[in-house]
Amino acid sequence: MSERTLKIALPAISVCLFLVGWSFYVRTAEVSAFVLPPPEAILVALIEMVQTRELWDHALVTVTEAVSGFLIAVGLGISLGFIMARIPPVEWAAKPFIVLLQLIPKIALAPLFILWFGFGLESKIVIAAALAFFPVFSNALQAFKSVEPGDKDVFTILQANPVQRFYLLDVPSALPVILTGTEVAVVLAMIGAIVGEFIGGNEGLGYLAVAHLQNLAVPELFAVIVILAMVGLLLYTLIGRLRQSFSAWHVSSETA
Amino acid sequence: MPFDARQDRMEINVSGLTKVFGDGPSAVTAIKDADLTMERGEFVSLLGPSGCGKTTLLRIVAGLESPTEGTVEIRGNAVWNGTRRSAAATRPVSMMFQEARLFPWFTVVENVALPLRIAGVGRKERLERATAICETVGLKEFLHHRPNALSGGMRQRASLARALVTEPQLLLLDEPFGALDAMTRDALNIELMDVCARANVTTILVTHSISEAAFLSDRVVVLAPRPARITAMIDMPFDRPRGLELQQSMAFQKMVGELRQKLSEGE
Numbered sequence: 104m105s106e107r108t109l110k111i112a113l114p115a116i117s118v119c120l121f122l123v124g125w126s127f128y129v130r131t132a133e134v135s136a137f138v139l140p141p142p143e144a145i146l147v148a149l150i151e152m153v154q155t156r157e158l159w160d161h162a163l164v165t166v167t168e169a170v171s172g173f174l175i176a177v178g179l180g181i182s183l184g185f186i187m188a189r190i191p192p193v194e195w196a197a198k199p200f201i202v203l204l205q206l207i208p209k210i211a212l213a214p215l216f217i218l219w220f221g222f223g224l225e226s227k228i229v230i231a232a233a234l235a236f237f238p239v240f241s242n243a244l245q246a247f248k249s250v251e252p253g254d255k256d257v258f259t260i261l262q263a264n265p266v267q268r269f270y271l272l273d274v275p276s277a278l279p280v281i282l283t284g285t286e287v288a289v290v291l292a293m294i295g296a297i298v299g300e301f302i303g304g305n306e307g308l309g310y311l312a313v314a315h316l317q318n319l320a321v322p323e324l325f326a327v328i329v330i331l332a333m334v335g336l337l338l339y340t341l342i343g344r345l346r347q348s349f350s351a352w353h354v355s356s357e358t359a
Numbered sequence: 360m361p362f363d364a365r366q367d368r369m370e371i372n373v374s375g376l377t378k379v380f381g382d383g384p385s386a387v388t389a390i391k392d393a394d395l396t397m398e399r400g401e402f403v404s405l406l407g408p409s410g411c412g413k414t415t416l417l418r419i420v421a422g423l424e425s426p427t428e429g430t431v432e433i434r435g436n437a438v439w440n441g442t443r444r445s446a447a448a449t450r451p452v453s454m455m456f457q458e459a460r461l462f463p464w465f466t467v468v469e470n471v472a473l474p475l476r477i478a479g480v481g482r483k484e485r486l487e488r489a490t491a492i493c494e495t496v497g498l499k500e501f502l503h504h505r506p507n508a509l510s511g512g513m514r515q516r517a518s519l520a521r522a523l524v525t526e527p528q529l530l531l532l533d534e535p536f537g538a539l540d541a542m543t544r545d546a547l548n549i550e551l552m553d554v555c556a557r558a559n560v561t562t563i564l565v566t567h568s569i570s571e572a573a574f575l576s577d578r579v580v581v582l583a584p585r586p587a588r589i590t591a592m593i594d595m596p597f598d599r600p601r602g603l604e605l606q607q608s609m610a611f612q613k614m615v616g617e618l619r620q621k622l623s624e625g626e
Contacts, residue, residue: 253460256423260454262446263477271473275464 140322148322149329158330164307166334168224168296172231173289173338177239179232180288181281184243185273194244209233210298217303227299227307234295235288242284246277282346289338297331308334369435370529370561371397371420376429378415389415391588393429395580399528400559402552404572404579406618407625412587413565414533420563421531422449433529453527455535459514461506461521468493468502471520478525492520496550512543519547523554530555532564536571545603548575556599569618574606579618583625590625593618 104112122142128134129141136144152158187194213230220226250273258268300309308331315324373395380387390412397403405413418424420431425442432438436448453474461470472489480488493502496516506514515535522530532551536544552575555562566572572579573595581591595614597605605611 253456253458254462256454256456257460258477259423260421260449260452261474261477262450267477271477272462275462 137319137321140325144322145325145329148320149326152323152326152330158311161306161308161311162330162334164224165293165296165300165309165331166338168227168299168307169231169289169292169338171224171228172233172295173235173285173292175228175232176235176288176292177285180236180239180284181243184240184245184281185247185269188244188247205237209237210294213295213298213302217299222304227296227304230299231292231295235292238284238287238291239281240284243277243281246280247273250276278349279346282342282349286339286342286346289342290335293331293335293338368398369396370399370401370433371395371563372430372432373416373420374430374432376416376419376431377427378412378419378424379427388586390419390582391586393589395589395592397561397563399561402555402562402564402575402577404564404566404576405582406566406569406572406579407582407622408567408584410584410587411582411625412584413582415587416582417531417533417563417565421452421454451528452531453522453525453529454531455515455518455522455533457534457537459506459511459518461514461517463505463507466503466505467498467509467517470506470517471498471524474521474525489520489524492524493517495554496520496523512539512547515539515543515547519551519554523558526558528561530560530562532562534565534567537566537568544571549603551575552599552601569615569622570606573611573614573618574601581618581621581625583622591621593621 126141126143129136129139187197212233216229216233217226220229254272254276255268258272263271296307297309297312300307301313304310308327312324312327312331315321315327373393376393377391378389380389393412393416395403395416405416407413415424419426420433420438422438422444425439425444430437430439433448433451436445438445438448461467462473465473468486468489471493472485475485475488476482490502493499496519498513498516498520501509501513501517506517509517518535536547539547548571554560564572564575576595579593579595580589581593582588583590593614597611
Protein backbone atom coordinates (compact mmCIF):
# COMPACT_ATOMS: atom_id res chain seq x y z
CA MET A 104 0.00 0.00 0.00
CA SER A 105 1.27 3.47 -0.80
CA GLU A 106 2.08 6.01 1.91
CA ARG A 107 -0.83 8.13 0.67
CA THR A 108 -3.47 5.46 1.19
CA LEU A 109 -1.96 4.52 4.54
CA LYS A 110 -2.23 8.11 5.68
CA ILE A 111 -5.95 8.04 4.95
CA ALA A 112 -6.67 4.46 6.00
CA LEU A 113 -4.77 4.29 9.30
CA PRO A 114 -6.54 7.18 11.08
CA ALA A 115 -9.91 5.78 9.96
CA ILE A 116 -8.99 2.35 11.31
CA SER A 117 -7.71 3.71 14.64
CA VAL A 118 -10.92 5.74 15.16
CA CYS A 119 -13.09 2.69 14.37
CA LEU A 120 -11.08 0.52 16.79
CA PHE A 121 -11.44 3.17 19.49
CA LEU A 122 -15.25 3.33 19.05
CA VAL A 123 -15.62 -0.45 18.98
CA GLY A 124 -13.41 -0.76 22.07
CA TRP A 125 -15.45 1.91 23.85
CA SER A 126 -18.74 0.18 23.02
CA PHE A 127 -17.39 -3.21 24.08
CA TYR A 128 -16.04 -1.83 27.36
CA VAL A 129 -19.31 -0.14 28.32
CA ARG A 130 -21.24 -3.41 27.72
CA THR A 131 -18.87 -5.86 29.42
CA ALA A 132 -17.71 -3.73 32.37
CA GLU A 133 -21.32 -2.83 33.24
CA VAL A 134 -20.62 0.87 33.40
CA SER A 135 -23.78 2.83 34.14
CA ALA A 136 -25.15 4.49 30.98
CA PHE A 137 -25.50 7.65 33.09
CA VAL A 138 -21.77 7.83 33.45
CA LEU A 139 -20.57 6.71 30.04
CA PRO A 140 -23.11 5.88 27.36
CA PRO A 141 -21.99 3.67 24.46
CA PRO A 142 -21.07 5.53 21.25
CA GLU A 143 -24.11 4.21 19.37
CA ALA A 144 -26.43 5.79 21.95
CA ILE A 145 -24.62 9.09 21.44
CA LEU A 146 -25.01 8.73 17.68
CA VAL A 147 -28.77 8.14 18.07
CA ALA A 148 -29.06 11.21 20.30
CA LEU A 149 -27.02 13.22 17.83
CA ILE A 150 -29.21 12.23 14.87
CA GLU A 151 -32.35 13.09 16.81
CA MET A 152 -30.94 16.44 17.88
CA VAL A 153 -29.79 17.66 14.49
CA GLN A 154 -33.35 17.21 13.26
CA THR A 155 -34.68 19.68 15.82
CA ARG A 156 -34.92 23.37 15.12
CA GLU A 157 -33.88 24.05 18.72
CA LEU A 158 -30.34 22.75 18.27
CA TRP A 159 -29.60 24.97 15.30
CA ASP A 160 -30.97 28.02 17.14
CA HIS A 161 -28.63 27.28 20.04
CA ALA A 162 -25.70 26.62 17.71
CA LEU A 163 -26.33 29.89 15.89
CA VAL A 164 -26.25 31.78 19.19
CA THR A 165 -22.91 30.24 20.18
CA VAL A 166 -21.36 30.84 16.77
CA THR A 167 -22.60 34.45 16.77
CA GLU A 168 -21.04 35.05 20.19
CA ALA A 169 -17.76 33.37 19.34
CA VAL A 170 -17.37 35.00 15.92
CA SER A 171 -18.32 38.48 17.20
CA GLY A 172 -15.91 38.14 20.10
CA PHE A 173 -13.24 36.86 17.75
CA LEU A 174 -13.69 39.76 15.33
CA ILE A 175 -13.56 42.32 18.14
CA ALA A 176 -10.39 40.65 19.44
CA VAL A 177 -8.81 40.69 15.98
CA GLY A 178 -9.69 44.35 15.39
CA LEU A 179 -8.50 45.50 18.81
CA GLY A 180 -5.47 43.21 18.88
CA ILE A 181 -4.15 44.33 15.49
CA SER A 182 -4.78 48.05 16.09
CA LEU A 183 -3.27 48.09 19.58
CA GLY A 184 -0.38 45.90 18.43
CA PHE A 185 0.33 48.29 15.57
CA ILE A 186 0.09 51.44 17.70
CA MET A 187 2.40 50.03 20.39
CA ALA A 188 4.90 48.75 17.83
CA ARG A 189 4.96 52.15 16.12
CA ILE A 190 4.97 54.32 19.26
CA PRO A 191 7.11 52.56 21.91
CA PRO A 192 6.16 54.96 24.78
CA VAL A 193 2.57 53.72 24.46
CA GLU A 194 3.81 50.17 24.97
CA TRP A 195 5.93 51.18 27.97
CA ALA A 196 2.94 52.91 29.57
CA ALA A 197 0.62 49.98 28.90
CA LYS A 198 3.13 47.30 29.93
CA PRO A 199 1.97 46.80 33.57
CA PHE A 200 -1.62 46.31 32.46
CA ILE A 201 -0.62 43.90 29.72
CA VAL A 202 1.43 41.78 32.11
CA LEU A 203 -1.29 41.85 34.76
CA LEU A 204 -4.04 40.90 32.30
CA GLN A 205 -1.90 38.11 30.91
CA LEU A 206 -1.33 36.69 34.40
CA ILE A 207 -5.01 36.62 35.37
CA PRO A 208 -6.71 33.45 34.15
CA LYS A 209 -9.21 35.34 32.02
CA ILE A 210 -11.87 32.66 32.53
CA ALA A 211 -12.02 33.90 36.13
CA LEU A 212 -13.30 37.24 34.84
CA ALA A 213 -16.32 35.60 33.20
CA PRO A 214 -18.69 35.97 36.20
CA LEU A 215 -17.71 39.64 36.41
CA PHE A 216 -18.60 40.21 32.76
CA ILE A 217 -21.99 38.54 33.34
CA LEU A 218 -22.52 40.97 36.21
CA TRP A 219 -21.57 43.95 34.05
CA PHE A 220 -23.12 43.03 30.73
CA GLY A 221 -26.11 40.88 31.75
CA PHE A 222 -27.26 37.40 30.76
CA GLY A 223 -27.67 38.13 27.06
CA LEU A 224 -25.35 37.85 24.09
CA GLU A 225 -23.23 40.86 25.06
CA SER A 226 -21.57 39.33 28.10
CA LYS A 227 -20.60 36.19 26.14
CA ILE A 228 -19.20 38.26 23.31
CA VAL A 229 -17.08 40.18 25.81
CA ILE A 230 -15.80 36.96 27.41
CA ALA A 231 -14.98 35.48 23.99
CA ALA A 232 -13.20 38.68 22.98
CA ALA A 233 -11.24 38.83 26.25
CA LEU A 234 -9.93 35.32 25.75
CA ALA A 235 -9.19 35.72 22.05
CA PHE A 236 -7.52 39.12 22.36
CA PHE A 237 -4.09 38.17 23.69
CA PRO A 238 -2.83 35.75 21.05
CA VAL A 239 -3.80 38.25 18.33
CA PHE A 240 -2.39 41.23 20.18
CA SER A 241 0.94 39.72 21.19
CA ASN A 242 1.54 38.24 17.74
CA ALA A 243 0.59 41.54 16.08
CA LEU A 244 2.89 43.54 18.38
CA GLN A 245 5.78 41.18 17.74
CA ALA A 246 5.14 41.00 13.99
CA PHE A 247 4.85 44.77 13.49
CA LYS A 248 8.01 45.28 15.55
CA SER A 249 10.00 42.83 13.49
CA VAL A 250 9.41 44.38 10.08
CA GLU A 251 12.91 44.24 8.53
CA PRO A 252 14.89 47.49 8.95
CA GLY A 253 16.28 46.99 5.43
CA ASP A 254 12.74 46.82 4.04
CA LYS A 255 11.90 50.03 5.89
CA ASP A 256 14.95 51.66 4.27
CA VAL A 257 13.53 50.83 0.84
CA PHE A 258 10.27 52.56 1.75
CA THR A 259 12.17 55.56 3.14
CA ILE A 260 14.13 55.90 -0.11
CA LEU A 261 10.87 55.63 -2.06
CA GLN A 262 9.41 58.38 0.15
CA ALA A 263 6.30 56.37 0.97
CA ASN A 264 3.76 58.12 3.19
CA PRO A 265 2.62 56.44 6.45
CA VAL A 266 -0.54 55.02 4.89
CA GLN A 267 1.40 53.44 2.00
CA ARG A 268 3.91 52.06 4.47
CA PHE A 269 1.09 50.50 6.46
CA TYR A 270 -0.68 48.64 3.68
CA LEU A 271 2.23 47.95 1.32
CA LEU A 272 4.83 46.97 3.95
CA ASP A 273 3.68 46.60 7.58
CA VAL A 274 0.50 44.60 7.00
CA PRO A 275 1.84 42.13 4.43
CA SER A 276 5.06 41.63 6.48
CA ALA A 277 3.14 40.97 9.68
CA LEU A 278 0.22 39.02 8.27
CA PRO A 279 1.57 35.44 8.49
CA VAL A 280 2.44 35.83 12.19
CA ILE A 281 -0.83 37.62 12.97
CA LEU A 282 -2.83 34.88 11.26
CA THR A 283 -1.05 32.25 13.36
CA GLY A 284 -2.32 34.16 16.39
CA THR A 285 -5.86 34.20 15.01
CA GLU A 286 -5.83 30.39 14.72
CA VAL A 287 -5.32 30.16 18.47
CA ALA A 288 -7.75 33.04 19.05
CA VAL A 289 -10.69 31.44 17.27
CA VAL A 290 -10.46 28.36 19.50
CA LEU A 291 -10.27 30.55 22.61
CA ALA A 292 -13.27 32.59 21.44
CA MET A 293 -15.34 29.38 21.28
CA ILE A 294 -14.24 28.45 24.80
CA GLY A 295 -15.14 31.94 26.02
CA ALA A 296 -18.63 31.80 24.51
CA ILE A 297 -19.33 28.34 25.98
CA VAL A 298 -18.07 29.22 29.46
CA GLY A 299 -20.27 32.33 29.38
CA GLU A 300 -23.26 30.18 28.53
CA PHE A 301 -22.42 27.76 31.37
CA ILE A 302 -22.56 30.58 33.87
CA GLY A 303 -25.69 32.37 32.86
CA GLY A 304 -28.41 32.78 30.27
CA ASN A 305 -30.77 30.42 28.53
CA GLU A 306 -29.47 29.97 25.01
CA GLY A 307 -26.46 28.56 23.24
CA LEU A 308 -24.77 25.17 23.09
CA GLY A 309 -23.08 25.71 26.45
CA TYR A 310 -26.49 26.30 28.05
CA LEU A 311 -27.82 23.22 26.22
CA ALA A 312 -25.01 21.09 27.65
CA VAL A 313 -25.79 22.26 31.19
CA ALA A 314 -29.53 21.69 30.66
CA HIS A 315 -28.93 18.11 29.48
CA LEU A 316 -26.67 17.49 32.45
CA GLN A 317 -29.35 18.64 34.86
CA ASN A 318 -31.83 16.23 33.20
CA LEU A 319 -29.19 13.50 33.35
CA ALA A 320 -29.58 13.14 29.57
CA VAL A 321 -26.01 11.99 29.19
CA PRO A 322 -26.06 10.79 25.55
CA GLU A 323 -27.50 14.20 24.59
CA LEU A 324 -24.75 15.90 26.60
CA PHE A 325 -22.16 13.96 24.64
CA ALA A 326 -23.96 14.84 21.40
CA VAL A 327 -23.66 18.55 22.26
CA ILE A 328 -19.94 18.08 22.91
CA VAL A 329 -19.58 16.42 19.50
CA ILE A 330 -21.39 19.34 17.87
CA LEU A 331 -19.21 21.85 19.71
CA ALA A 332 -16.15 20.03 18.47
CA MET A 333 -17.49 20.18 14.91
CA VAL A 334 -18.21 23.91 15.12
CA GLY A 335 -14.75 24.54 16.59
CA LEU A 336 -13.14 22.47 13.86
CA LEU A 337 -15.08 24.35 11.18
CA LEU A 338 -13.95 27.77 12.45
CA TYR A 339 -10.37 26.60 12.96
CA THR A 340 -10.23 25.15 9.45
CA LEU A 341 -11.59 28.36 7.94
CA ILE A 342 -8.91 30.46 9.61
CA GLY A 343 -6.23 27.88 8.80
CA ARG A 344 -7.16 27.99 5.10
CA LEU A 345 -7.03 31.77 5.17
CA ARG A 346 -3.59 31.69 6.74
CA GLN A 347 -2.21 29.20 4.27
CA SER A 348 -3.37 31.19 1.29
CA PHE A 349 -1.76 34.34 2.71
CA SER A 350 1.46 32.67 3.80
CA ALA A 351 1.99 31.32 0.32
CA TRP A 352 2.05 35.00 -0.68
CA HIS A 353 -0.95 34.80 -2.89
CA VAL A 354 -1.83 38.12 -1.34
CA SER A 355 -1.26 40.19 -4.40
CA SER A 356 -2.98 43.43 -5.11
CA GLU A 357 -2.29 43.67 -8.78
CA THR A 358 -2.69 40.17 -10.19
CA ALA A 359 -5.57 39.19 -7.94
CA MET B 360 37.79 74.75 -15.57
CA PRO B 361 36.09 78.05 -14.73
CA PHE B 362 34.56 77.99 -11.28
CA ASP B 363 31.02 78.88 -12.44
CA ALA B 364 30.78 76.09 -15.01
CA ARG B 365 31.85 73.62 -12.40
CA GLN B 366 29.32 74.96 -9.93
CA ASP B 367 26.56 74.52 -12.50
CA ARG B 368 27.33 70.87 -13.06
CA MET B 369 27.79 70.12 -9.41
CA GLU B 370 25.54 67.27 -8.31
CA ILE B 371 26.65 66.39 -4.81
CA ASN B 372 28.53 68.34 -2.20
CA VAL B 373 29.53 66.62 1.03
CA SER B 374 31.40 68.81 3.46
CA GLY B 375 32.90 68.19 6.90
CA LEU B 376 30.70 65.15 7.38
CA THR B 377 31.08 63.39 10.74
CA LYS B 378 28.94 60.65 12.26
CA VAL B 379 29.27 59.42 15.82
CA PHE B 380 27.13 56.53 17.04
CA GLY B 381 26.33 56.48 20.75
CA ASP B 382 27.88 58.80 23.33
CA GLY B 383 30.31 58.81 26.25
CA PRO B 384 33.07 56.22 26.39
CA SER B 385 31.16 53.79 24.15
CA ALA B 386 30.83 56.31 21.30
CA VAL B 387 32.02 55.11 17.91
CA THR B 388 33.07 57.50 15.15
CA ALA B 389 31.74 55.95 11.96
CA ILE B 390 33.13 58.64 9.66
CA LYS B 391 35.20 61.74 10.41
CA ASP B 392 35.38 65.02 8.53
CA ALA B 393 34.63 63.69 5.03
CA ASP B 394 34.58 66.04 2.02
CA LEU B 395 33.42 64.98 -1.44
CA THR B 396 32.07 66.82 -4.46
CA MET B 397 30.71 65.11 -7.54
CA GLU B 398 29.74 66.30 -10.99
CA ARG B 399 26.64 65.27 -12.88
CA GLY B 400 27.05 61.87 -14.53
CA GLU B 401 30.16 61.00 -12.54
CA PHE B 402 30.68 57.46 -11.21
CA VAL B 403 32.48 57.42 -7.86
CA SER B 404 33.35 54.37 -5.75
CA LEU B 405 33.90 54.44 -2.01
CA LEU B 406 36.55 51.78 -1.46
CA GLY B 407 37.75 50.51 1.88
CA PRO B 408 37.76 47.65 4.38
CA SER B 409 34.81 47.09 6.73
CA GLY B 410 34.65 49.66 9.51
CA CYS B 411 35.90 52.53 7.36
CA GLY B 412 32.53 54.30 7.30
CA LYS B 413 31.82 53.96 3.59
CA THR B 414 28.31 52.61 4.10
CA THR B 415 27.56 55.23 6.75
CA LEU B 416 28.65 57.98 4.35
CA LEU B 417 26.37 56.56 1.66
CA ARG B 418 23.43 56.23 4.05
CA ILE B 419 23.78 59.85 5.13
CA VAL B 420 23.75 60.99 1.49
CA ALA B 421 20.68 58.78 0.93
CA GLY B 422 18.85 60.37 3.84
CA LEU B 423 18.73 57.13 5.86
CA GLU B 424 21.09 58.27 8.63
CA SER B 425 21.48 61.78 10.01
CA PRO B 426 24.97 63.33 10.30
CA THR B 427 26.43 64.40 13.65
CA GLU B 428 28.25 67.27 11.95
CA GLY B 429 28.69 68.61 8.44
CA THR B 430 26.40 69.04 5.44
CA VAL B 431 25.24 67.11 2.39
CA GLU B 432 23.80 68.92 -0.62
CA ILE B 433 22.21 67.32 -3.67
CA ARG B 434 21.88 69.87 -6.51
CA GLY B 435 22.20 72.67 -3.99
CA ASN B 436 19.47 71.35 -1.66
CA ALA B 437 20.51 70.33 1.84
CA VAL B 438 19.62 66.70 2.57
CA TRP B 439 19.73 67.24 6.31
CA ASN B 440 18.41 70.08 8.38
CA GLY B 441 19.73 68.96 11.77
CA THR B 442 18.27 65.48 12.11
CA ARG B 443 15.34 66.25 9.78
CA ARG B 444 15.55 64.76 6.32
CA SER B 445 14.48 66.92 3.38
CA ALA B 446 12.16 64.94 1.12
CA ALA B 447 12.67 67.42 -1.74
CA ALA B 448 16.47 67.07 -1.73
CA THR B 449 16.40 63.26 -1.81
CA ARG B 450 13.61 62.94 -4.40
CA PRO B 451 15.99 62.24 -7.34
CA VAL B 452 17.75 59.48 -5.33
CA SER B 453 17.47 55.73 -5.91
CA MET B 454 19.31 53.13 -3.87
CA MET B 455 20.29 49.47 -4.11
CA PHE B 456 21.35 47.35 -1.16
CA GLN B 457 23.46 44.25 -0.68
CA GLU B 458 20.27 42.22 -0.39
CA ALA B 459 17.78 42.57 -3.21
CA ARG B 460 15.05 43.65 -0.75
CA LEU B 461 12.24 42.50 -3.00
CA PHE B 462 8.88 41.96 -1.33
CA PRO B 463 7.62 38.36 -1.42
CA TRP B 464 3.98 39.47 -1.46
CA PHE B 465 4.45 41.06 -4.89
CA THR B 466 5.43 39.50 -8.21
CA VAL B 467 8.66 40.62 -9.91
CA VAL B 468 6.93 43.20 -12.10
CA GLU B 469 4.91 44.52 -9.15
CA ASN B 470 8.12 44.89 -7.14
CA VAL B 471 9.69 46.84 -9.97
CA ALA B 472 6.55 48.98 -10.31
CA LEU B 473 6.43 49.72 -6.57
CA PRO B 474 8.33 53.06 -6.70
CA LEU B 475 5.88 54.29 -9.33
CA ARG B 476 2.93 53.06 -7.29
CA ILE B 477 4.19 55.00 -4.28
CA ALA B 478 4.71 58.05 -6.48
CA GLY B 479 1.05 57.80 -7.50
CA VAL B 480 1.46 56.61 -11.10
CA GLY B 481 -1.67 54.81 -12.40
CA ARG B 482 -1.78 51.02 -12.54
CA LYS B 483 -1.67 50.60 -16.31
CA GLU B 484 1.19 53.03 -16.87
CA ARG B 485 3.34 51.78 -14.02
CA LEU B 486 3.02 48.14 -15.10
CA GLU B 487 3.94 49.12 -18.68
CA ARG B 488 7.00 51.04 -17.55
CA ALA B 489 8.05 48.29 -15.14
CA THR B 490 7.64 45.66 -17.85
CA ALA B 491 9.79 47.69 -20.24
CA ILE B 492 12.62 48.09 -17.75
CA CYS B 493 12.43 44.40 -16.73
CA GLU B 494 12.95 43.50 -20.37
CA THR B 495 16.07 45.63 -20.65
CA VAL B 496 17.68 43.91 -17.64
CA GLY B 497 16.79 40.42 -18.89
CA LEU B 498 13.81 39.56 -16.72
CA LYS B 499 11.28 39.14 -19.50
CA GLU B 500 10.42 35.52 -18.64
CA PHE B 501 10.16 36.20 -14.90
CA LEU B 502 7.71 39.13 -14.82
CA HIS B 503 4.98 37.24 -12.99
CA HIS B 504 7.19 35.04 -10.83
CA ARG B 505 7.48 35.50 -7.08
CA PRO B 506 10.92 36.85 -6.04
CA ASN B 507 11.53 33.72 -3.94
CA ALA B 508 11.52 31.65 -7.12
CA LEU B 509 14.43 33.65 -8.59
CA SER B 510 18.18 33.06 -8.31
CA GLY B 511 20.33 35.60 -6.44
CA GLY B 512 21.53 37.19 -9.67
CA MET B 513 18.00 37.50 -11.04
CA ARG B 514 16.83 39.06 -7.80
CA GLN B 515 19.54 41.71 -8.02
CA ARG B 516 18.51 42.35 -11.63
CA ALA B 517 14.98 42.97 -10.40
CA SER B 518 16.35 45.19 -7.65
CA LEU B 519 18.34 47.16 -10.25
CA ALA B 520 15.22 47.49 -12.40
CA ARG B 521 13.31 48.81 -9.37
CA ALA B 522 16.07 51.36 -8.70
CA LEU B 523 15.99 52.55 -12.31
CA VAL B 524 12.24 52.59 -12.99
CA THR B 525 11.84 56.12 -11.62
CA GLU B 526 14.64 57.38 -13.91
CA PRO B 527 16.72 58.61 -10.97
CA GLN B 528 19.40 61.27 -11.34
CA LEU B 529 21.43 59.88 -8.48
CA LEU B 530 22.01 56.17 -7.92
CA LEU B 531 23.43 54.99 -4.59
CA LEU B 532 24.74 51.41 -4.50
CA ASP B 533 25.64 49.69 -1.24
CA GLU B 534 27.67 46.64 -2.39
CA PRO B 535 24.74 45.50 -4.52
CA PHE B 536 26.54 42.60 -6.19
CA GLY B 537 28.78 41.64 -3.27
CA ALA B 538 26.97 38.37 -2.57
CA LEU B 539 26.98 37.15 -6.19
CA ASP B 540 29.36 34.81 -7.98
CA ALA B 541 32.12 36.42 -10.05
CA MET B 542 30.56 35.77 -13.45
CA THR B 543 27.12 37.12 -12.58
CA ARG B 544 28.82 40.04 -10.93
CA ASP B 545 30.83 40.92 -14.07
CA ALA B 546 27.72 40.71 -16.23
CA LEU B 547 25.72 42.94 -13.92
CA ASN B 548 28.56 45.45 -13.60
CA ILE B 549 28.72 45.82 -17.39
CA GLU B 550 24.97 46.37 -17.53
CA LEU B 551 25.13 48.85 -14.68
CA MET B 552 27.84 50.85 -16.45
CA ASP B 553 25.78 50.87 -19.65
CA VAL B 554 22.66 52.11 -17.93
CA CYS B 555 24.46 54.81 -15.96
CA ALA B 556 26.26 56.11 -19.04
CA ARG B 557 23.13 56.11 -21.21
CA ALA B 558 20.96 57.97 -18.69
CA ASN B 559 23.82 60.19 -17.45
CA VAL B 560 23.10 59.04 -13.89
CA THR B 561 25.40 60.19 -11.11
CA THR B 562 26.44 57.09 -9.16
CA ILE B 563 28.09 56.34 -5.83
CA LEU B 564 29.14 52.72 -5.32
CA VAL B 565 30.26 51.30 -1.98
CA THR B 566 32.53 48.32 -2.46
CA HIS B 567 35.46 46.46 -0.96
CA SER B 568 36.55 45.03 -4.30
CA ILE B 569 39.55 46.96 -5.69
CA SER B 570 39.13 45.78 -9.27
CA GLU B 571 35.40 46.46 -9.27
CA ALA B 572 36.01 50.01 -8.07
CA ALA B 573 38.76 50.61 -10.67
CA PHE B 574 36.74 49.06 -13.49
CA LEU B 575 33.48 50.97 -12.95
CA SER B 576 34.54 54.36 -11.62
CA ASP B 577 35.61 57.73 -12.93
CA ARG B 578 37.11 58.30 -9.50
CA VAL B 579 37.86 56.08 -6.52
CA VAL B 580 37.63 57.44 -2.99
CA VAL B 581 39.80 55.40 -0.61
CA LEU B 582 38.75 55.20 3.03
CA ALA B 583 40.55 53.79 6.06
CA PRO B 584 39.33 52.63 9.48
CA ARG B 585 40.38 53.72 12.99
CA PRO B 586 39.73 56.58 12.66
CA ALA B 587 37.26 56.17 9.79
CA ARG B 588 38.16 58.79 7.18
CA ILE B 589 38.86 59.51 3.51
CA THR B 590 42.58 58.99 2.77
CA ALA B 591 42.84 59.40 -1.03
CA MET B 592 40.95 60.23 -4.21
CA ILE B 593 42.27 58.83 -7.47
CA ASP B 594 40.96 59.35 -11.02
CA MET B 595 40.53 56.25 -13.21
CA PRO B 596 41.80 57.51 -16.58
CA PHE B 597 40.35 54.70 -18.74
CA ASP B 598 38.33 55.46 -21.88
CA ARG B 599 34.66 54.59 -22.04
CA PRO B 600 32.92 52.41 -23.02
CA ARG B 601 34.92 49.87 -21.05
CA GLY B 602 34.82 46.13 -21.65
CA LEU B 603 36.00 43.24 -19.50
CA GLU B 604 39.25 43.08 -21.54
CA LEU B 605 40.28 46.34 -19.86
CA GLN B 606 40.94 44.33 -16.73
CA GLN B 607 43.71 42.42 -18.53
CA SER B 608 45.60 45.58 -19.55
CA MET B 609 48.86 46.69 -17.93
CA ALA B 610 47.49 50.15 -17.15
CA PHE B 611 44.56 48.64 -15.28
CA GLN B 612 46.76 46.23 -13.33
CA LYS B 613 49.04 49.10 -12.41
CA MET B 614 46.07 51.14 -11.18
CA VAL B 615 44.83 48.20 -9.08
CA GLY B 616 48.31 47.98 -7.57
CA GLU B 617 48.30 51.67 -6.76
CA LEU B 618 44.87 51.43 -5.10
CA ARG B 619 46.03 48.43 -3.06
CA GLN B 620 49.04 50.47 -1.97
CA LYS B 621 46.79 53.37 -0.87
CA LEU B 622 44.53 50.98 1.01
CA SER B 623 47.42 49.44 2.94
CA GLU B 624 48.85 52.87 3.78
CA GLY B 625 45.59 53.66 5.57
CA GLU B 626 45.79 50.62 7.84
